[in-house]
Amino acid sequence: MRALVKYAPGPGNVELRDVPRPQPGPGQVLIDVAFAGVCGTDRSALDGHFAGLIPRTLGHEASGIVAELGPGLRADLAVGDRVTFETDAYLCGTCRYCRAEQYQRCPHRKGIGTTADGALADSLVMPELAVHRLPDGVSLLAAALTEPLAICVHAVIERSPSLAGEVVIVTGPGAIGALTSAVATQVGATTVLVGRSRHAAQLADALDRGIADHALDGDSVDVGAYVAGLTDGYGAHSAFECSAAHEWPSRLQPMLQRGGRLVLVALYHGDPPVNFDLLVNREHEIVGSRGKNAQSYRTALRLMADGRIDAESFISEVLPLERWSDGLDLVAKGRKVVFQVAGTTPQ
Ligand SMILES: [Zn+2]
Numbered sequence: 455m456r457a458l459v460k461y462a463p464g465p466g467n468v469e470l471r472d473v474p475r476p477q478p479g480p481g482q483v484l485i486d487v488a489f490a491g492v493c494g495t496d497r498s499a500l501d502g503h504f505a506g507l508i509p510r511t512l513g514h515e516a517s518g519i520v521a522e523l524g525p526g527l528r529a530d531l532a533v534g535d536r537v538t539f540e541t542d543a544y545l546c547g548t549c550r551y552c553r554a555e556q557y558q559r560c561p562h563r564k565g566i567g568t569t570a571d572g573a574l575a576d577s578l579v580m581p582e583l584a585v586h587r588l589p590d591g592v593s594l595l596a597a598a599l600t601e602p603l604a605i606c607v608h609a610v611i612e613r614s615p616s617l618a619g620e621v622v623i624v625t626g627p628g629a630i631g632a633l634t635s636a637v638a639t640q641v642g643a644t645t646v647l648v649g650r651s652r653h654a655a656q657l658a659d660a661l662d663r664g665i666a667d668h669a670l671d672g673d674s675v676d677v678g679a680y681v682a683g684l685t686d687g688y689g690a691h692s693a694f695e696c697s698a699a700h701e702w703p704s705r706l707q708p709m710l711q712r713g714g715r716l717v718l719v720a721l722y723h724g725d726p727p728v729n730f731d732l733l734v735n736r737e738h739e740i741v742g743s744r745g746k747n748a749q750s751y752r753t754a755l756r757l758m759a760d761g762r763i764d765a766e767s768f769i770s771e772v773l774p775l776e777r778w779s780d781g782l783d784l785v786a787k788g789r790k791v792v793f794q795v796a797g798t799t800p801q
Pocket residue numbers: 492493494495514515602
């Protein structure tokens with residue numbers, strides 16, 4: 455079968471290879487991949503910043519069809535089921551985090567696309583615990599975005615709850631920022647999505663689609679003054695930093711109300727500055743939001759099934775897997791690319 459493999463360290467060294475089709479072991483499910491998205495992590499592998507084990511099949515955002523069930527499976531799954539899956543290829547299942555379904559915190563966790571083989575392949579095996587059957591009305595294409603949507607659900611609903619009626623800032627209008635703004639809008643927050651001048655099209659699009667209440671060019675607009683104007687001068691309840699730009703955490707701090715919360719959704723590859731005096735004096739909280747868990751997936755699937763989040767509308771391009779190189783180039787330009795992996799268009 456085909457698999458997009460990072461086969462050596464350094465820049466490049468990624469190719470579509472012919473590899474053996476995996477076999478499901480005890481408690482595992484073999485899934486034929488229908489659609490698989492790519493994000494900055496997969497692009498980083500091409501740029502030479504790959505933190506995983508090598509050689510490794512990339513990809514961790516996908517949907518597919520159950521092809522085979524391993525022995526001893528307890529989950530209510532059948533061959534032919536339409537599914538998506540969490541990114542955990544291995545969980546110890548016994549630590550206090552696993553027992554609370556906080557799989558993103560398991561110290562022994564192995565993730566697909568980094569420390570285990572990923573979803574940019576014709577098939578992959580996943581533990582039954584990681585697999586979610588798709589609700590009716592959620593297409594396989596939409597379901598390829600369950601993982602990024604679940605990341606935003608985790609940040610907004612699980613890491614900064616009770617946002618109804620509050621003003622929140624979201625920085626970075628890429629796929630994660632746009633989905634974060636969309637989820638915050640759905641839970642009743644007034645959202646201010648902030649980008650750079652070069653993001654003018656994405657910002658206008660977010661306003662048009664109703665996934666942000668306000669969209670600002672942070673290069674030319676005084677975002678703090680704008681947010682003060684929306685909040686009687688108090689500042690935002692929460693800010694979700696999704697851009698990974700090192701300037702944003704400390705730039706957002708003075709825009710928060712006293713007791714406000716800064717949620718870091720991006721990964722920084724370094725140490726952005728933090729104003730600790732401001733943090734103490736205004737009793738701010740800085741919260742990390744890493745990945746997602748089983749509940750984030752259930753909520754993400756519910757938001758899609760109920761039509762509250764139109765996941766397909768967040769996809770910029772659908773390309774055949776053979777065009778992986780073009781796809782990863784588009785990711786570098788901030789586009790959300792999904793590869794069609796299955797030969798015929800799956801439903
Ligand atoms: Zn991703």
